[in-house]
Structures are given as structure tokens and as C-alpha cells.
Amino acid sequence: MFSSPEEVFEKEKKYIMQTYKRPRIVLKEGKGATVKDSFGKEYIDCVGGIAVNVVGYCHPAVVEAIKEQAGKLMHISNLYYTEPQVELAEKLSEISGMDKAFFCNSGAESVEAALKLASKVTEKHKFIAAEGSFHGRTLGSLSVTFETKFRSVFEPLLLNGVKFVRYNDADAIRKAIANDTAAVILEPIQGETGIIVPSEGYLKEVREICSEKDVLLILDEIQTGFGRTGRWFCKEYEGIEPDIMTVAKAMGAGFPIGAMLAKEGIEFETSEHASTFGGNPLACAAALASIKVIEEEGLVKRSRELGAYFMEKVHDDGIDSKPAVKEIRGKGLMIGIELTKPCGEMVDKALERNILINCTSDKVIRLAPPLVISKEQIDRVISVLYEIIK
Ligand SMILES: Cc1ncc(COP(=O)(O)O)c(C=O)c1O
Structure with missing residues (x-):
């Protein structure tokens, strides 16, 4: 359909809003932890579609499940019962320890x-978020997102009076x-802010404070979930x-799929919330x-072990x-x-050496x-990092 990558770049510029800065490659296919561009050049992917592609590209079991379901029923709306949705809600409850799900299509949703x-069940409307937080780009989720560069041109945002407190400081909460x-x-x-790992005990203390003060705790596991951190969900490290x-x-x-999970009794009633495609x-x-x-495939454990190996x-x-290197x-x-110093140049250098990283x-x-x-791919990534950081 396109005669060259240049044609893709030109048309992208003409027809797509320029909200993303992309490297000048066109990706066509992927397998496991690698992707190939339009020239067949293969890259080890350390971006993972921004912490999405946990099971690797084109995992046959996932491809097969999608094909099979697409041949039966792709969409019917939430006006009807469907088995995959109920089965998934039960599975999510089993792996997360939460009780009920509301399905949507993205993190911000x-x-x-x-x-x-939270506003509905508490009948209160003020939120506390952390400095450095990132929770999404819709007006509500942006209201609890900290960085000025994401918010400033859109202010005033939807929720007013959001208090931002120092991350990793339970007393501030x-x-x-x-x-x-x-x-x-x-x-x-904190993912977007640069993988900021709080001290051990922080989340536990916040949990205790919220319970003591009768305030809800919302944990955003959008980036940390599904094995990424070496547990199904990062909350398990603190047992909260x-x-x-x-x-x-x-x-x-x-x-694309998202869900909001909640404990028993914290729930919407009919018509209070909805999504055409959700679930x-x-x-x-x-x-x-x-x-x-x-x-x-034991990927949760594998993530923990490979993280330690790295x-x-x-x-x-x-x-x-x-x-x-600072840390x-x-x-x-x-x-x-x-x-x-800024790492934009490193991203380009890694790309030249067939590794996708992001800054x-x-x-x-x-x-x-x-x-x-x-492990071999990790070794290769490390040797390229060594070369470009040096
Ligand atoms: C922690 C966190 N929350 C929310 C979001 C927003 O998710 P989405 O881009 O799917 O709307 C992101 C995306 O990077 C995120 O990392």
C-alpha cells in the first residue's frame, strides 16, 4: 500500500495530529520479544508497547483465542450477558483479590x-494524589496527574481542589x-515519572491512614499490573x-481493555456508569x-527472576x-x-543497534x-546499554 517508509512519514504528518514523536521506522510484525521494521530489520523491544505486551508478540494462544472469538461474536454491548466477560471478571477477582469489575477500554477510562x-460512595468530591503522579490524559484523570507539562494548557481541569503531596511520604497524606x-x-x-519505587512500608502506612480516616484508597496498577513487577500486582509486595x-x-x-476493580459494597448501580465497548x-x-x-508459562516469576538477573x-x-548513570x-x-543528562540521544543510539528503549x-x-x-536478549540489551552509556 505504501511505496516507502518516507511515504508513511509524509502521510502520517498530513493526516494524523502530531501528538507523538516517533523514530523514523515503520514496524510491521513481531514475535516473542522482537519486532521487525519494513526493511526486515529486527529489534529487541524493551518498550513492550509501553508495558503492554507481557506475553510477547503474536503469542499463538492469544492469536488463536482472538480468531476464535472473532468468528463467533465480537461485540454485542452491555445490554446482554456474554460468557467471556463473566469468566474474565471471575478470573480477575481470583488473581487480584478484588471483588467486582467494571470493564472499559483504556487506563484513563x-x-x-x-x-x-469514589465520589459516589463517599458522597465527597476531593482527591489526594502524589507529586509526580501520572493517571491519564482525560480531563478527570488529568486532574489527578501532577506534571504541569501535561496539564497547563488545559487548566482549569475537571476536578478542582486536588491536593498533590510528596510521593513516598505517608505523613503528608x-x-x-x-x-x-x-x-x-x-x-x-510511579511509571511515567521515571520508575520511582517508594520505600518499603509506604503503601502499607497509607493503607492504614486511609482506613483510620475513612478515606478510600485507589491504587493505579495500570502500568505495574499483570506480572510486570514480578508479582501479579505490585500491591502484593506490601500485602495491602x-x-x-x-x-x-x-x-x-x-x-485494548481496561477495568476498574473494587471491593464488595463499593459499586455502581444500574445506569450510574457505562461503556459501549467495555468488556x-x-x-x-x-x-x-x-x-x-x-x-x-510462569511469567510472573520469570519477570521477578529476570529483573533480578538484569x-x-x-x-x-x-x-x-x-x-x-545516577541510579x-x-x-x-x-x-x-x-x-x-537527557536520554533522547541514547534512544537513537540504541535504535541504531537494534534495540528499542524509551525515555x-x-x-x-x-x-x-x-x-x-x-537471558541472551537481556545480555545483548545490557551490552548495548554499556556501549551507549559509556
Ligand atoms: C499509571 C498509569 N495510569 C494511567 C495511564 C493511562 O492509561 P491509558 O494510556 O491506557 O489511558 C497510564 C499510561 O501510561 C499509566 O501508566
């Missing part, structure tokens, strides 16, 4: 649903809670249960197949002590390499590869 639900506070919303690891939890990204292994049979079949692959290797190779941190295969928060290289990545 699940945050919207969470904010609405205690002090910020007022009589009109509906909920505290937090990421268990939020009142509401948002999930999306890796849930459908690349098929349609095709998306649910993709998510069910992906969860099954994560289970059968950390050990970068240390042994001395990458973490290079002057250009290497993360959990499982959610890894951030903070540099002392978040200006100076942090974020690695979120498919959890099926091999």
Missing part, C-alpha cells in the same frame, strides 16, 4: 470510573486528608488491599488467553557506577535507568520488555 465511584476527602489515588511505582484498583495496559496483551467478548477473550499464558548483571558490568532501579521487568521524564531510560524476553 478506568481512572475516570474510579474517581466517579495524613496531613492532607480533610473532611471532604473522598480518596487517595497512588501508583505503587486497596478499595479500588485500576488496571489496563497488559491486561489484553495488546488488545466486549473479543477483548475479554484476548485478556483471558493472555492471563492463561502468564499462568502457564540488576545483578548491570552491577557486575559496572554500568551502575558509570558517571553518566538504576525497579522491580521485576519494570526498570528505570536514571542518567545525569521517560527526560532523563530516565525505561525498560518494560515482554516478560518472555530471554
Whole structure:
């Protein structure tokens, strides 16, 4: 259809709003942890569709499940019962410890649903979020997103009076809670802000404060969920249960789907919230197949082990002590390499060496590869990182 990548770039510029800055390659196909461009050049993918492609590209079980469901019933709306949706809700409850689901199509939508639900059940309308937080780009989710660069041209936003407190400071939350506070919303690891891992005990203390003050805790596991951090959900490291939890990204292994999960009794009633596509049979079949692959291939454990392997290797190779490196941190295969200067140039250099990485928060290289990545591929990534960081 296109005669050259240049034609794709030109038409993209002409017909698509320029909200993304992309490298000048056109990706055509993928397998496992690698993708190929239009010239057949193969890259090890450490971006993973931004922490989405946990089971790897074109996993046969997921492809088959989608094909099968597409041949039966793709969409019917939520005016009718469908089996994949109910099966997925039950499965999510089993792996997350939450009780009920509301299905939607993206992360931001699940945050919207969470904010609405918290307002409804508490009959209060003020939220506390963290400095550095990222919860999405819709007006509600943007209201609890911290960075000025995402918000400023759209202000005033939907929710007013959101208090932003220091991340990793439970006492700041205690002090910020007022009589009109509906909920505290937090990421268990801040992703977009550069893989900021809070101290052990922080989330547990926040949980205790919220319970004591009768305020809901919303945990945003959109980026950390489905094995990414070496647990099904990052909350498991602290043994806590939020009142509401948002999930999306890796849930459908690349098929768009999100969900807002909540504890028993925290729920919408008929007509209080809805989504035409949310939880349609095709998306649910993709998510069910992906969860099954994560289970059968032990990808949660694999993420934990490969994350530890990566950390050990970068240390042994001395990458973490290079002057250009401020810190290497993360959990499982959610890894951030903070540099002392902007990392845009590193992204280009890695691309030249057939590795896809991405830069978040200006100076942090974020690695979120498919959890099926091999040790050999990790070794290759590390040797390229060594070369370009040096
Ligand atoms: C923690 C977190 N919450 C919400 C979102 C928004 O998700 P989506 O882009 O699917 O709307 C993201 C996306 O990066 C995220 O990382």
C-alpha cells in the first residue's frame, strides 16, 4: 500500500495530529520479544508497547483465542450477558483479590470510573494524589496527574481542589486528608515519572491512614499490573488491599481493555456508569488467553527472576557506577535507568543497534520488555546499554 517508509512519514504528518514523536521506522510484525521494521530489520523491544505486551508478540494462544472469538461474536454491548466477560471478571477477582469489575477500554477510562465511584460512595468530591503522579490524559484523570507539562494548557481541569503531596511520604497524606476527602489515588511505582519505587512500608502506612480516616484508597496498577513487577500486582509486595484498583495496559496483551476493580459494597448501580465497548467478548477473550499464558508459562516469576538477573548483571558490568548513570532501579521487568543528562540521544543510539528503549521524564531510560524476553536478549540489551552509556 505504501511505496516507502518516507511515504508513511509524509502521510502520517498530513493526516494524523502530531501528538507523538516517533523514530523514523515503520514496524510491521513481531514475535516473542522482537519486532521487525519494513526493511526486515529486527529489534529487541524493551518498550513492550509501553508495558503492554507481557506475553510477547503474536503469542499463538492469544492469536488463536482472538480468531476464535472473532468468528463467533465480537461485540454485542452491555445490554446482554456474554460468557467471556463473566469468566474474565471471575478470573480477575481470583488473581487480584478484588471483588467486582467494571470493564472499559483504556487506563484513563478506568481512572475516570474510579474517581466517579469514589465520589459516589463517599458522597465527597476531593482527591489526594502524589507529586509526580501520572493517571491519564482525560480531563478527570488529568486532574489527578501532577506534571504541569501535561496539564497547563488545559487548566482549569475537571476536578478542582486536588491536593498533590510528596510521593513516598505517608505523613503528608495524613496531613492532607480533610473532611471532604473522598480518596487517595497512588501508583505503587510511579511509571511515567521515571520508575520511582517508594520505600518499603509506604503503601502499607497509607493503607492504614486511609482506613483510620475513612478515606478510600485507589491504587493505579495500570502500568505495574499483570506480572510486570514480578508479582501479579505490585500491591502484593506490601500485602495491602486497596478499595479500588485500576488496571489496563497488559491486561489484553495488546488488545485494548481496561477495568476498574473494587471491593464488595463499593459499586455502581444500574445506569450510574457505562461503556459501549467495555468488556466486549473479543477483548475479554484476548485478556483471558493472555492471563492463561502468564499462568502457564510462569511469567510472573520469570519477570521477578529476570529483573533480578538484569540488576545483578548491570552491577557486575559496572554500568551502575558509570558517571553518566545516577541510579538504576525497579522491580521485576519494570526498570528505570536514571542518567545525569537527557536520554533522547541514547534512544537513537540504541535504535541504531537494534534495540528499542524509551525515555521517560527526560532523563530516565525505561525498560518494560515482554516478560518472555530471554537471558541472551537481556545480555545483548545490557551490552548495548554499556556501549551507549559509556
Ligand atoms: C499509571 C498509569 N495510569 C494511567 C495511564 C493511562 O492509561 P491509558 O494510556 O491506557 O489511558 C497510564 C499510561 O501510561 C499509566 O501508566
